[in-house]
Each structure stands twice: as structure tokens, then as C-alpha cells.
Amino acid sequence: MKDQSILLDHGSGGKLSNELINSILMPAFDNAILEAQEDGAIIPINQGRLAFSTDTFVVDPIFFPGGNIGDLAVHGTVNDVAMCGGVPQYLSVGLIIEEGFEISQLKIIVASMAKAAAAAGVRIVTGDTKVVPKGACDKIFINTSGFGFIPDEINLSASLAKPGDRIILSGNMADHGVTILTQRESLEFDAPIQSDSAALNTMTAAMLKAAPGIHVLRDPTRGGVGTTLCEIAKKSNIGMKIREKDLPVDQSVMGVCDLLGLDPLYVANEGKLLAIVPPEQAEAALEACKQDVHGKKARFIGEVVADHPGQVVMQTAIGGARMVDMLTGEQLPRIC
Amino acid sequence: MKDQSILLDHGSGGKLSNELINSILMPAFDNAILEAQEDGAIIPINQGRLAFSTDTFVVDPIFFPGGNIGDLAVHGTVNDVAMCGGVPQYLSVGLIIEEGFEISQLKIIVASMAKAAAAAGVRIVTGDTKVVPKGACDKIFINTSGFGFIPDEINLSASLAKPGDRIILSGNMADHGVTILTQRESLEFDAPIQSDSAALNTMTAAMLKAAPGIHVLRDPTRGGVGTTLCEIAKKSNIGMKIREKDLPVDQSVMGVCDLLGLDPLYVANEGKLLAIVPPEQAEAALEACKQDVHGKKARFIGEVVADHPGQVVMQTAIGGARMVDMLTGEQLPRIC
Structure with a gap:
């Protein structure tokens, strides 16, 4: 990392954030x-x-x-x-x-x-x-x-995802980021859009009780679901396959994303989680998540695979395959 | 507290800070x-x-x-x-x-x-x-x-000062605040002045080992020694008598204070502590403090008394008595 100036991108939660953290902060605080x-x-x-x-x-x-x-x-x-x-x-x-x-x-x-x-x-x-x-x-x-x-029996880490694990997303993507953006741009829409900001500790407690073997829990904030999945794939050195058709986005939120050219996969959430769960506990984890007031729209969005370690591949709605990379650049400064 | 605007004084560490904390933050986070x-x-x-x-x-x-x-x-x-x-x-x-x-x-x-x-x-x-x-x-x-x-045997609180306790100050007052001020005003002096910013955990560990019965430890940062002593006097509902002649101030720092009309009693420190110690352990605590690299100039500056509870009285160098109140107003914004 060259001696340059701090850019907004260094706070994006994406690639430059990672570079800043890994090249300056981690070595210093070793x-x-x-x-x-x-x-x-x-x-x-x-x-x-x-x-x-x-x-x-x-x-x-x-x-x-x-x-x-x-x-x-x-x-x-x-x-x-x-x-x-x-x-x-x-x-x-x-x-x-x-x-x-x-x-x-x-x-x-x-x-x-x-x-x-x-x-x-x-x-x-x-x-x-x-x-x-x-x-x-x-x-x-x-x-x-x-x-x-x-609790003693719990052992979570972004490095613990294993091939065969299933990937749960607890609800719609991009609500928080799109809300902030529409406020800042003074955009008005017919359908009210609001932040998903919420505490998820009741949800995680219920999920961990139902499925104590969960490997990874993460809340996809800055950088969104896409960046968070990439981080887990890299840290666990596994591949991921996700399905675009299973990625839930509110219709109004999708409308704003289309209008503004945003990919909801990279927009911040503040009340959602991703869970990576061994297959034998996956249904129990999903059921516990869905019972929570903030998890009603939870669903499986994909699986961990042994192929293409470190990479996330999305099966697109029209049947193609797209590589999901980490966010580059800052979509929205001061999102959280 | 009326619905007005935040003033710099609300961050001073003095009276308005206390009002903000006690009228808004404490009741809310109850x-x-x-x-x-x-x-x-x-x-x-x-x-x-x-x-x-x-x-x-x-x-x-x-x-x-x-x-x-x-x-x-x-x-x-x-x-x-x-x-x-x-x-x-x-x-x-x-x-x-x-x-x-x-x-x-x-x-x-x-x-x-x-x-x-x-x-x-x-x-x-x-x-x-x-x-x-x-x-x-x-x-x-x-x-x-x-x-x-x-450690189990330690029990410190600003509410535990007792009449008869002795008051230790670990070194010169006002070094940090005066350093920041001279930098900001681009004042140059013959004698170098520098911040006392230091970690005091080695000192506190040694003092608590030598004198595990210490009642209060506080570092007099924003608001200085004067405000910190007032806070302790109020919380313990005891009086304090301190002696101006025993309050250590570096000669150059005193010169700046005189020049700018600052009272070193209210200027921030970042590497000093106040200890309130039962009389029977006071000498041991002082000795341990003085052994520390940051405590060489430690000394007794006064005593806790049963008179005038909640108030700090200073015996001045010329033999009078002065009431020490909490800092009012902001001497130096952004001091720490």
C-alpha cells in the first residue's frame, strides 16, 4: 500500500478497506x-x-x-x-x-x-x-x-465453512442502504422503504439452540451480502454457489436499485444475517430463523462447495454463471 | 436542562458536561x-x-x-x-x-x-x-x-473516600493541556514543554499491591485536578483540604499558565493520577508511586476531612483559604 491519501473507498467495507486493514492495521496491532x-x-x-x-x-x-x-x-x-x-x-x-x-x-x-x-x-x-x-x-x-x-458449545468463525454446508440469508437484501440513499437524494416513492436496522441476538440465540453446530454467522453490513460471502469463502478456503432467484429483495427496493444502477448484492443491511450451517442441522437452523420476527423471509440461498476455493459463483436468473467479487469502490459513503 | 444547543462547554469535563450526563444520558441509560x-x-x-x-x-x-x-x-x-x-x-x-x-x-x-x-x-x-x-x-x-x-481484594470507587484519608498526586499538573495549547497557538518557549501522556497501569498495580486498601484512584484528565477532586468530594460526601504549595507544577508550564491566565488546577493531565488512601497505607502507596517511572514527583497534596462535605478547600500559598469548584466553561476544546 503506497503512501497516498485516504479515499472514501478505504471505508467502503470492500477491497480497499481490506487493503487498509491488512496492510496497515493488522501488522501494527499484530x-x-x-x-x-x-x-x-x-x-x-x-x-x-x-x-x-x-x-x-x-x-x-x-x-x-x-x-x-x-x-x-x-x-x-x-x-x-x-x-x-x-x-x-x-x-x-x-x-x-x-x-x-x-x-x-x-x-x-x-x-x-x-x-x-x-x-x-x-x-x-x-x-x-x-x-x-x-x-x-x-x-x-x-x-x-x-x-x-x-456458550461453551458454540464455535463460530468465518474460517469454518465446509463443503456441503448450506447458506441461509435471514431476509430481504439492501433495505438499509437503499433507505439511506433515497433519504439523501430526497427521492420519494409510492411504497414506503425503510431500514431493516434491528438487533439479531434473539434470532442468533434461537438458531444456535436449534443448530449448535452452525459454522459461521455474519451480518452483511457495509459491502453487502456479496462482499460478506466473498470474505467467508476466502477465509474458509472453500467455494460457494448461490442462486440469484433465491436472493430476496423487496420489490420497491429493487426498483430503486434498478433506477440508480445499484446491485442489491452489495448494498448494506443492518438487520440481516448469513448463516453457514452443516447440512444435517440446516433445516433446524432455517426453521428457528423463520420463527423470529426479523427472520420471516429467511431462506437457503446456496451451498458451500469444494470447487473454486475462495470464490463465490452465482447462478443467474437467466441460467448463466456470474463470479461474485468483493465490492470495489464506495457505493454509499456514511451508510452506517 | 432546556432544549438548547450543544455548547463546547458540554464537552469540557466540567459543570455543563456533568449536567448533560446527569440530565440526559444517565436517565436514558438508567x-x-x-x-x-x-x-x-x-x-x-x-x-x-x-x-x-x-x-x-x-x-x-x-x-x-x-x-x-x-x-x-x-x-x-x-x-x-x-x-x-x-x-x-x-x-x-x-x-x-x-x-x-x-x-x-x-x-x-x-x-x-x-x-x-x-x-x-x-x-x-x-x-x-x-x-x-x-x-x-x-x-x-x-x-x-x-x-x-x-483482582478480588481491590475495591475502588469515587464514593469511598473517608475522612482521614490522604490524597496523593503522582506528579506535575497541567503538562498535557498546556502542551496542546502552546502547539495550537504556535507559542515557542526556551524550555521544552511536553505532554505527560503515559499508561499508568504499572503504577496502579504497584500501588494496589503496596496498599490494597486504596479507596479511590482517578486520572485527572479534562477538568484537571480541581474538577476531579470536586467530583470525588461530592460522590463520597466528604470534604477535602489541599495545600497550594504542595501542588506540583513545572516552572515552564506555570509560566505559560501565568501568561495565558490559566489555572493549572483545571488543566488536563494524561499521565497523572490521584489516589485517596487510608492513613495507615498512605506512606506505602506514595512510596510505590514514587518508584514508578511516571511517579517520581508524587506527593501528598492534602487530606479528606469530615468538614464541609462535598467541597474542596485549598489553603493558598499566602495563607488564605479558597474554595475549589468544578471547572465552568471550556478552557481548551479538543484537548484529548
């Missing part, structure tokens, strides 16, 4: 727990393991249909801990607020965080507030960090 | 662990207790004599965990980077973080990187969160 590059850290302690994760939210606009930066920030870290197999319990909140920000708006955001935390069964136990002069940040940025214990 | 308002959360777990803390760094300039935003961010959270009595072990890092930021600078910052973490014996185990468009943040902001286990 340790095995970090190198695992899960959604959070999995930390062995005296009695068991802890899942620990952090996420900073810079979404623009800060209020959007389906949520705001506050509940999004709680959901994001709750989900990352849950994707490690942890039972999220404790969160920290770090606020950066721009001078002049309306306190009435702050109250709404904070109330949303509290409500989201209560709904997810986590407690916000420590925090920090910084205020920067007008112009030094855009309105408000929120960091949440959190942790929870991982 | 729980006993958060309400303790220590430097971090003290969390009971199956086997013992965890200290968990978060801090966001927005310091301007990002490079300064004695450090940069990177090692400062590591030291800050290491110290907050240590002030809870925790042995800091794991950190998360959340970066917000402005589009166009030089990667060469990022490398220096990240290398400083790695070096500071290694020196403090902590591992950076998870992280998140966001890039925002040019102008949406000023260069780079860093959140660190971290945790560590608290």
Missing part, C-alpha cells in the same frame, strides 16, 4: 485474536470465552425511516457480538457531538439507544462524550463497544 | 453500573469483576510534543481501566478518518498505538474503520474501549 478478523474479538478467559466488538456510526442522515443513528449504533454492536456467538450483555457509548447540535435531537437519539438496548437485553454501562467546535464533525458520531460471554 | 460514574464500568461476572471503559479522542493537533492522538488513545483507556482497579488486557479501536488524510500519517499514528499497547501490556483485539467525506470530520478521531479483570 496478535492472533485480532487476526481472526471476525465481527468481534473472541477472547479466552479463565471460565469460557468473551466476544468483544466495536463499531463507529457516522450515518448521514442521522434520522431515517426505520431508525436513527442511536438505535442503529446499539443494533450494530449487539449484532457483531451475536455473530461471534456471544450473548450481548454490556455496551459502552462514545459520543462525538458538533457544537451547536440541538439538544432536543440528542434526546431523541439517546432515547432510541436506551429503547434499543432494553429491547435487546443489554445494558449501557460506560460512556464518554466529546464536543468538537462547529465544523469539526458533521452533527454526531457514535461509537458503541460491547461484549458478552460465548 | 442502570446501577452506569450510575456509579467511575472512569469505567465495574461489572460483576461469574468469577470476579471486569472493568470496562471507553474514550474517544479528538485532540487537535493530532501530533504534539510527547505523543500523538494514537498513543494518547491507548493510554487514555488503559488508564481508565486501571483507575477502576482493573488489569487492562484487551482494547478495541474505532477510527473515523477524513477523506484525503495522508496514509503516511495514519501509519505513524497506528505504529504509536501498537507501541503504546505493547508497552502497557495490552492487546488490540478488535476494531472498526470509517472514512467520512472531506469536511465531515477534522483529520482523524479515535475511540478506544477496553477491559480487564479486577
